Amino acid sequence: KDKQVAMIMDIIEHPNVGEVKNVALDQFKALGNDSSIFTKRQGFINEWHLIGPFPNQNGEAFHKAYFPEEKVDLKSGGEFNGQKMEWKDVTTEAIPARISMSEYFDQNQFVTAYAYTELNAPKEMEVQLMFGTNDGCEFWVNGERVFEVNMPRGAEVDGDKVPVTLKKGKNTLLLKVLQEGGGWEFVVRIADKDGNPIDLNEVKLLD
Known part of the structure; x- marks a missing residue:
């Protein structure tokens, strides 16, 4: 079993095996292991809270502040148009x-939703946010808007790169992902100033 695990780990961490990684991740998990360590080791943020959807007819959601931009309350959620809305906990171990987002919201055309997470940095760190969204987005770190784009596009891994400073301790990340039609997804990871992924097993994700 130890040899099998070692072989699977080599496949997962090899840079040129593409989607074979996810097959290996499934095998690693089937053997009783926590495969999220590899996702985090490559800097991918794999734990999020989602809330939505909110209207985005004719792109109206861009620069329109729905309640998560005013306050994030993971326990109580919020209210929109007289309806109670709650945060959904989402994780993935894929690489x-x-x-x-279409998996979590039945209404998934001409809408928007928010994704929220927190990072616990061991010290002040100059990092890069590397991400892709389908479609456009607005991104806040510790309440400061660091990026915005309003256009139809695919979610390219590392397609957008934004330098940010993580403070020591708790850091908040809020991402609004706009949706027109078709696919609706996002992918985010953290890298150092040179683009090398930061191991998120060490820079902890907070509940």
């Missing part, structure tokens, strides 16, 4: 760690 890359794509989150398909």
